[in-house]
Amino acid sequence: MTTEAILIRSSFEAGVAVLELNNPPANAYSYEMFRQLDDAILAARMDESVHVIVLRGAGDKFFCAGADIAMLDRVTPEFKYYFCLHANETLLRLENTPKLVIAALNGHCVGGGLEIAMAADLRIGKAGGGKVGLPEVALGVLPGTGGTQRLARLLGKAKAIEMMVRGDRISMEEAHQLGLVSSLLPAEGFWPRALEMARSFCPPGKASQAVGAIKRAVQTGRDLGIEAGLALERELQQRLFTSEDAREGVRAYVENRAPAFKGR
Numbered sequence: 001m002t003t004e005a006i007l008i009r010s011s012f013e014a015g016v017a018v019l020e021l022n023n024p025p026a027n028a029y030s031y032e033m034f035r036q037l038d039d040a041i042l043a044a045r046m047d048e049s050v051h052v053i054v055l056r057g058a059g060d061k062f063f064c065a066g067a068d069i070a071m072l073d074r075v076t077p078e079f080k081y082y083f084c085l086h087a088n089e090t091l092l093r094l095e096n097t098p099k100l101v102i103a104a105l106n107g108h109c110v111g112g113g114l115e116i117a118m119a120a121d122l123r124i125g126k127a128g129g130g131k132v133g134l135p136e137v138a139l140g141v142l143p144g145t146g147g148t149q150r151l152a153r154l155l156g157k158a159k160a161i162e163m164m165v166r167g168d169r170i171s172m173e174e175a176h177q178l179g180l181v182s183s184l185l186p187a188e189g190f191w192p193r194a195l196e197m198a199r200s201f202c203p204p205g206k207a208s209q210a211v212g213a214i215k216r217a218v219q220t221g222r223d224l225g226i227e228a229g230l231a232l233e234r235e236l237q238q239r240l241f242t243s244e245d246a247r248e249g250v251r252a253y254v255e256n257r258a259p260a261f262k263g264r
Contacts, residue, residue: 005023006022006036007021007022007029007030007032007033007037008021008040009022009058010043010044012047012049014199015050015051015199015203016051016054016195016199016202017040017043017044017047017050017052017053017054019044019054020056020057020058021033021037021055021058021116022058023058023068024058024059025059025061025062026064026108027057027059027063027064027065027113028064028066028068028069029064029067030068031071031079031086034083034086034087037090038090041090041097044097044099045097045099050099051099051100051202051203051212051263052099052100052101052199052201052208052211053099054101054102054104054194054195054198055101055102055103055104055116055120056103056104056106056191056194057106057107057113059106059107060106060107061107061108061130062106062107062109062113063103063105063106063107063109063113063117064110064112064117065108065110065113066110066112066113066114066115067111067112067145084144087115087145088145091115091116091119091145091146092119094120095219096219096220098213098215099208099211099212099215100121100122100198100201100212100215101119101122101215102120102121102123102124102194102197103116103117103120103122103123104126104190104191104194105117105123105124105125105126105129105132105172105181106126106129106191106194107129107130108129108130109130109132110132110134110135110169111134111135112143114133114134114147115134115143115146115147118146118150118151118154121215123180123181123182123183124181124182124184124185125172125175125181125183125184125185126184126185126187126190127172127187127190128172128173129172129187130172131170132169132170132171132172132174132180132181133163133167133168134147134151134163134164135167135168135169136164136167137165137167138167142164143164147164148160148164151163151164153222154180155178155179159178202263203245203260203261203263204259204262205261206261207243207245207246207261208261209243209245209263210246213236213239213240217236220232244264245259245262245263245264248260248261248262249261
């Protein structure tokens with residue numbers, strides 16, 4: 001009897017679910033890894049004690065180098081199609097989860113690895129930590145796990161096309177300057193600092209339901225017309241008005257004290 005390899009390692013601590021891509025040395029992903037990632041996302045979504053989800057790569061050299069190219073060489077075109085479809089569905093599930101998602105880029109983040117990271121809400125880069133890019137054009141294909149769509153939304157159409165057709169691999173610092181990486185942290189102590197940042201969005205310091213609603217309003221509303229987007233915003237706001245945290249936030253303001261949120 002064979003035991004399935006653990007390709008996604010999950011840990012939970014102080015309101016943060018850490019999902020680690022675990023396929024050394026480069027943490028390349030397969031269908032099996034995405035199945036496990038899908039399950040881990042759903043588990044974190046349904047766990048009421050989880051307020052923030054953090055993605056990271058095992059080790060300190062790679063976040064993820066993308067899809068396992070040797071695997072793609074073996075399988076049929078039909079398998080590749082359904083593999084990409086499932087990856088799309090998994091990353092959409094990550095985007096649609098009303099909890100903040102942070103990608104901690106602890107090393108090289110290229111190809112499908114960047115496509116995973118772009119489905120997160122925030123990307124934290126390690127200074128000097130490696131290269132970032134979508135070089136799939138060198139293989140005669142396009143970034144097929146959401147790269148063409150998400151990169152254009154993050155950088156604008158012209159810059160995204162230029163980066164993809166050139167197959168550029170840029171530094172973490174350059175990615176930060178472009179806005180592709182939202183924060184840059186020193187290499188020394190990178191992971192504790194990244195985890196500390198994730199915890200800063202959890203109760204009692206932050207109203208995590210409000211954080212999740214802001215995420216959902218932006219992720220869903222950005223592709224709607226302004227009237228539909230405003231309607232979504234109003235509905236999410238009304239739900240927050242009925243929460244314990246909203247009452248605590250107003251009360252703390254009136255009483256001139258720091259709020260103690262509970263995530264409810």
